[in-house]
Amino acid sequence: MPSALLIVDDDPDVLKAAATALARAADRVDTALGPEGLAEKADLYDAILLDMNFVAGDRDGAAGLDTLDRLQAADPALSVVLMTTYGGVVLAVQALKRGAVDFVLKPWRNEPLVQALGAAMALTAERRASGKALNLDELEKRAIARALKLYEGNVSHAAAALGLTRPALYRRMERHGL
Amino acid sequence: MPSALLIVDDDPDVLKAAATALARAADRVDTALGPEGLAEKADLYDAILLDMNFVAGDRDGAAGLDTLDRLQAADPALSVVLMTTYGGVVLAVQALKRGAVDFVLKPWRNEPLVQALGAAMALTAERRASGKALNLDELEKRAIARALKLYEGNVSHAAAALGLTRPALYRRMERHGL
DNA sequence: CGGCCGCTGTCCATTTCCGGACAGCGGCGG
DNA sequence: CCGCCGCTGTCCGGAAATGGACAGCGGCCG
Structure with missing residues (x-):
């Protein structure tokens, strides 16, 4: 089955750069300018790269954490990688404790980004496979x-x-x- | 059964301060100046607060991550909280990805420290109980x-x-x- | 050396479980 | 309003599973 990634950021330039970096990481790489409606299509993706702030001036990451919570509720098997420019240790720890599988600081380097999303997709596949083992x-x-x-x-x-x-x-x- | 915490740090003043802060968090609070022999007594504790550096001048946290790995191998149910002065986002993310349940920056505030270790002890108890359910x-x-x-x-x-x-x-x- | 212990694999009269079938209900769409 | 769909709870002749008992084996200790 073809793999699909989604990148969510309010900055079109960041979307373009990340999509280019991740073009070969999955069969399909989608982008979105905001988190609206993400929960409804969580099961369409194998991993999501999610910004933490969607409004110019916001820096606390609350929007990203909230979206993460809703994604985890919709599909607990889905791996989410968070990214931000402004994050500190406290935000990173919070993100991982709430279910993010990795945390990426902007500006990123392409190779670690590709690796992080690759690992995230593999983890989603494993979780989904084992989640089926309710039999x-x-x-x-x-x-x-x-x-x-x-x-x-x-x-x-x-x-x-x-x-x-x-x-x-x-x-x-x-x-x-x- | 009485609960037990262990605090591991190379600085006697830090040990004393943390032990004082956590004195009421568990029935017994032990301290150790280094990670030697920790894996062998992992099952004696309900949570461990572990420094990331044990040699003056070391700052990269490798020692703490290595000790964490050995504790997880010895007793996967045990919750470990890591602490450091020098940590950045990358180190915090690494720590949580390798199995730490929380990450504390020095100098800490006592109340969040007590909360973190309380949550860690509860998680260990839950993990140990569910591990026993082989029936x-x-x-x-x-x-x-x-x-x-x-x-x-x-x-x-x-x-x-x-x-x-x-x-x-x-x-x-x-x-x-x- | 022999007895004991704790394990092994298997047997069979008895007990328990199976699942296709039945009857019924509520929601929905034509 | 009626038919259909997908669910509900239960039944019972037949199939499968049960566990106490049996015989045997290897290691250990007196």
């Missing part, structure tokens, strides 16, 4: 594998930890090919 | 609860996601009291 059979298989590893193949202990009898665990191990 | 019944119950929440009580969709038929899901919901 009980898959969860059971992983739990059994984990228990066997934890107890180094001791089926008695693993069964006890899993809340199963040994014959029951044997049957499930066979069913899962473990 | 298949408990995992199944949580997965079903998650699916029902995700699909807003729609049993048909939740059953499909879980890989169950609707009657099967009804039976398990009843068994788990959901």
Whole structure:
């Protein structure tokens, strides 16, 4: 499936520069001048590069953090990379604690930017794949594998930890090919 | 069970000040002048406040990041809060990406410090509790609860996601009291 | 050397679970 | 207003799973 990035900044020159830098990072690179309607299309993207301020004169990053929160609520698996000119340590720590996967200072260097967005897209893919693993059979298989590893193949202990009898665990191990 | 914090800094005055500030945050507050042997006693603590530099003149935080990595390897559930005087955005972002739960700049204010370590201890407790939930019944119950929440009580969709038929899901919901 | 312990893999009478089918309900669109 | 759709909760003949019991093995200790 083709990958898609979105870059959100109120400055058209920044959008152009970032889109150029990231042109080869994804199959499609979209741009937006503001965060309006982002939450509704969160699932269309594999990563978003999001500015923290959208109004000339704003510097505190509150708009970006708010948008980040709404993106995380809409699609928790989506990786968001934040960027700003004015950020300090406190803002960076806040951003990562609220779910951003990276933080980029303007003016950026292209190679670290491409790397950051590449890593973000890979993380989104991984999260989305594992988020699909709600299937009980898959969860059971992983739990059994984990228990066997934890107890180094001791089926008695693993069964006890899993809340199963040994014959029951044997049957499930066979069913899962473990 | 009594809670325990550890503060690691090469400056005895910093240790004393931080220990005083955090005296009521945990039942026991230990201090250490360096990171030696930390990994071996990671499971004795509920959170660690860790300096990033341990040698006079060092400023790059590499030692702290390295110690963080070793603590995470020893006990992934343990929450580590990093502190430094010299940190910039890049260091803060690096620290959080490598698993620190918060980042504190010196000189700190006591109230945010206490809050950060309190939140860190709570997170460690939550992570340690959820790590213990290997019991298949408990995992199944949580997965079903998650699916029902995700699909807003729609049993048909939740059953499909879980890989169950609707009657099967009804039976398990009843068994788990959901 | 022998007994004990804690593990192994498997058996089978009994119990539990399965899922297609049924009847019903509320919302929506023609 | 009616038909359709997608959901709801429940049923029951048949299929699958259960777990106490059995036999066996390797390591350890007296």
